[in-house]
Amino acid sequence: MFTVYAWVTGFAAFLFGSAAVVYLIGHEFPKAQADMKRLPRSWVPVLGLMLAAGSLGLLGGFGVPMLGTLAASGLVLYFVGALLAHLRVGSRKLGNWAFFFATAVASLGVNLAYHWV
Template sequence: MLVAVVTVVAAVFTGIAAVSYLVGHAYPKAQLDMKRLPRSWMPMLGGILAAGSLGLLAGFVVPWVGTVAAAGLVLYFVLALVAHLRVGSRKLAGWAVFFGTAVATLVLHM
């Protein structure tokens, strides 16, 4: 039961983030600008998040897919941390929520 709840929460969080990137919402634009990354990356980053979210949900049918998706999201958020630190950003509360849910999902899937 706990695995299912954590997995769904992580899938919802990353799914919402994916949609915000894919529709060109102002928040991800500001994040990319702050990290000095090109806005042209928005669709790619949104696609990665969407794939991770869908992969987590697919893990209910094919468990190893959920594990791989969770591992991919952990890697994505580790790289997001690097992007934050590279520009001196210490505003990591949002990052910590996403990273924490991805790590919890990965641990529970192992």
């Protein structure tokens, strides 16, 4: 079980960490997404910091299990909020969202299964 936990958590940390970098370096994609969802562009770095915190929290969960559980839970909530932002503006382009959400749910699931069941 540890192998599955380590792979899923490592992949999720890499994925969300990479997304955080894209948000924090000022790339145009997150800015365009914020514009499409009618969010202030000033939120883009904050959202990037949230992704970075989630990624680091997942990695920290290897040492402190509760930290990983809280980070994974926070990422699931982050992507629930992203879904609401999409639906609020009538966007039905949810492919990327579904992949990121599924990864967050998987990281939470393996974390709970490995540490708490």
